[in-house]
Amino acid sequence: MSEPVRPFTLAIPQADLDDLQRRLIHARWPEHETGKGWDQGVPVARLRALVDHWRQDYDWRRCEAMLNDFGQFKTVIDGLDIHFLHIRSPHEGAMPLLLTHGWPGSVIEFHKVIGPLSDPVTHGGDAADAFHLIVPSLPGYGFSGKPEGMGWGVERIARAWAELMRRLGYDRYVAQGGEWGSAVTVSMGVQAPPGLIGVHLNMLSIMPPDLGEEIDAEEQAALAASKHFADIESAYARLQATRPQTIGYALADSPVGQAAWIYEKLRGWSDCDGEPETIFTRDEMLDTIMLYWLNNSGASSARLYWESMGSFRPMAIDLPLGYSQFPREILAPPRKWAERVFSNIIHWNNVDKGGHFAAFEQPGLFEEEVRTCFRPLRG
Template sequence: MDQFSHPDLSRRAALRGVATAAAAGGLASLLPASAGAADAVAKPAPVAYAQPPAVAGVRPFKAAIPQAALDDLKLRLSMVRWPEPELVPDWSQGVPLARLQALADYWQHQYDWRQAEAKLNAFPQFTTRIDGLDIHFLHVRSKHPDALPILLTHGWPGSVFEFIKSIGPLVDPTAHGGKAEDAFHVVIPSLPGYGFSGKPSTTGWGLPHIARAWATLMRRLGYRKWVAQGGDWGGGVTTWLAKQHADGLAAVHLNLPILFPPPLEDAPDQEEQATIAQLVAFDGNKSGYAKLQGTRPQTIGYALADSPVAQAAWIYEKLGEWTDSGNDPESVLTRDEILDNISLYWLTDSGASSARLYAESFTTDFSTQKLDLPVAVSLFPRELYHPPRKWAERTYSKLYYWNEAARGGHFAAFEQPTLFTAELRRAFATVR
């Protein structure tokens, strides 16, 4: 069974009537008339980018989820069994019932995955096999000949969708308020086990292995001088790229620098105390997802593979808590953007395979690493924690850029693409 196959729902007696109606009248017969009308509205096609030159071992890719998988999603959403409401007036027990019900209703009746595919397919996409695993990636080249190649790596619960709004300004700065000398050639891979990349069938695909694979990818694409950027797991991969002195890597940019308290020579100052307090609070109250995925990814994977609402809640909670939105993620992201990301996890059945990265790396490789390559850091105000600059200076011997952005949270590029793009332009201006 391939990753897009789904079991025959006719085996469930409770679904026979629904399945029969869908077969007779199509999926639209199960939806309100207003939803069908909304879906029928024509949407403008996104701008397409030119394909880069062909490379041996690199295959073109287009996102094309089978319609049966989309029908199955709608059917499952129509049969959800909800728990009782939370017992508190906030998000402290998890996603509030009313918020998730509203998101699931929109997902079932109004959301259109095909528009998400169109977003992806507007950009050149490829797969290539590295160390026995197919890696999916976007590769968008600038028209400006002196553009700097940049490798962008997402984290969990993110995906390549995080960077979609930044691609245009990065590759074509003159059309987005920048200068030709700001241009980048952009490479955005999907982490192993995420999205359209292959799923590791053995252990060993932790951060150091992924970093080596990314270096192979950039070498295969012909880049001899390039830079890398990441936050969350992407920050971990980028850190290991620098640690390994990946061939051609000139500098890195981190929006989540992996800096934990070093041995303190003196009593921690006020800034250090604040960071330590953030880390203690996170470990005590907000790290349950990481401990579960780091120790029992298979067990949580059953829920994430079987229930779209479970997958939605698992991700939506983090978008609420980790964005600069005051637990109102729709204030910084559209529902379609939120569901593009959630749907990618669901439709590729990536719940368990993405969680396994925690088991591979969370307690070993996601740790402070001394780096002697040039390092740039941008801190966004609603990031999970804010390490002091002095920790960075002790750890990164060539820290050359440090800035605190005005807005944004953990998903910097997703939430604040304009600020994120500006940070990359400034951070890498001296590296070109």
């Protein structure tokens, strides 16, 4: 007997919001950084400004209402409660599209594209490009359940997502993802469950087995990006992949610490010229941070790194596949590397602007990439 899909209405107890206020008011701050700008991490003045907004002006109930308006649901898959948004398009013949977020993201990173993708006519587009949208929260993230044991890596999540689509009655659909969402979507492409007809990615971790001595400029740039990530940006990943429980205590106890952990990445990985507030509003950044704070998911989200860091690797996919390279993405693989493992690339494009949080940063460009990739698969 299949588990039921049940509606979910978000209503955070006021006591939890009051507790957050107390913690923000009584936060203990470190001394001023000794380096320049963001060299040593988030500058004290920048984080104080964000936290002041959080404490004085931010309205969680606005975000809560937005999520409830989208349509939220839960269902138990493989023993775990899975939360997801489900937005049915008003247009006949809409294509079902599964969207998977990453870290430090959530279903909120897609909130700007939900309307245009599901109802393009209302947003100046063509009904032929409409999608039904299914946007799940990764296990241990957002309002999904937290695994109580090991084994919930991206391969298992991919199987769970296929079951979710089957349970919702979609027998022909496409999938999209970036960051951890990319790893999950790649795993779905490898598994090729019945009904999945194509995938689109906006991040790829892929290296050829042997570059040899002759490499071109694009390959040199890709290697440089990979080295920069390994040398400068990957400390968080190594910590979460090796000691998720240890960092979890700090993130569970301090909302300021949780905010800093995410704020730094929103700045460092987005195409914002070093100023995240030029791409995201403070409310948008705090909405994302709140989904980690309210659910106490610092440790549970980090455990995905423990489970699956090795899953960011080349894996052969024969399904139709599209890729969009946003210029400030942390990795930049050349197409020729991808062609060694993906036999059916139907879309490959270098986008003009955007970074790691593509749908969140540049919703219009993201929407066009997804539409263009999947148009040949409609019918």
